[in-house]
Amino acid sequence: MAGLEVRDVSVRYGAGVAGVTAVDDVSLTVAPGEVLALLGPSGCGKSSLLRAVAGLEPLAGGQVRYDGADLAGLPVHKRRFGLMFQDGQLFPHRDVRRNVAYGLETLPLTRQERDERVAGLLDLVGLAGYEQRAVPTLSGGEQQRVALARALAPRPRLLLLDEPLSALDRQLRERLAGEVRAALVETGTTTVFVTHDHAEASAVADRVGVMDRGRLLQVAAPEELRTAPASDRVAEFLGLRA
Numbered sequence: 001m002a003g004l005e006v007r008d009v010s011v012r013y014g015a016g017v018a019g020v021t022a023v024d025d026v027s028l029t030v031a032p033g034e035v036l037a038l039l040g041p042s043g044c045g046k047s048s049l050l051r052a053v054a055g056l057e058p059l060a061g062g063q064v065r066y067d068g069a070d071l072a073g074l075p076v077h078k079r080r081f082g083l084m085f086q087d088g089q090l091f092p093h094r095d096v097r098r099n100v101a102y103g104l105e106t107l108p109l110t111r112q113e114r115d116e117r118v119a120g121l122l123d124l125v126g127l128a129g130y131e132q133r134a135v136p137t138l139s140g141g142e143q144q145r146v147a148l149a150r151a152l153a154p155r156p157r158l159l160l161l162d163e164p165l166s167a168l169d170r171q172l173r174e175r176l177a178g179e180v181r182a183a184l185v186e187t188g189t190t191t192v193f194v195t196h197d198h199a200e201a202s203a204v205a206d207r208v209g210v211m212d213r214g215r216l217l218q219v220a221a222p223e224e225l226r227t228a229p230a231s232d233r234v235a236e237f238l239g240l241r242a
């Protein structure tokens, strides 16, 4: 199938009885252009699953496939996936333009093409004209927007976002969640977005996968999760039950 397919994936840390099963036999798909949120409490295995998809964590079982091909043995940098974390990890000594252009340096683009792409991405994330700003002069929200532009710049075939808004205050987070969704939809970017915040998951995603203790409990559109939660645990986690 086209897009991402996670098939019976498990991730374990340590061996034997001392080992932890962080991801337990999870299967899911993300269609081309779709935004899927992975939602669940801290420690439920969201980051482990994301890292396994990226190729940063070995699989204890199962397969990660993209556009029908098994990615086993394909190293991280050859997957053409983009990654972004809670702390966008911008290069502090590069200006905004050179941060966003980072992933373009190895592509066969003229300087003008590269500058145009950077300008277009900054416009997309609401930072038009910020090219020459120094990273330490940016607010936390602005830094995460730049990190998003940088992650989108090489046009990754899958974007993996791990709690990209969690370090921001709630008000800003809610506004940015809508803006992130708009940028992902406009660029048609196939995305997995990890969060522990159900409002954020609903604002960002076409479908939400609810995780608990390494397992995927339900995957559904936000509205369907609210109206037809598959279990008490899902309802509880969405704040529908006390």
Ligand code: ADP
Residues within 6 Å of the ligand: 013, 014, 020, 021, 022, 040, 041, 042, 043, 044, 045, 046, 047, 048, 049
């Ligand atoms: P989440 O991102 O949902 O908070 P994680 O994937 O980070 O969850 O962690 C899932 C489980 O795996 C937790 O019990 C955590 O303690 C454990 N874990 C995560 N990373 C490691 C590691 N490198 N070594 C051992 N255990 C780990």
Ligand code: MG
Residues within 6 Å of the ligand: 046, 047, 048, 162
């Ligand atoms: Mg995590």
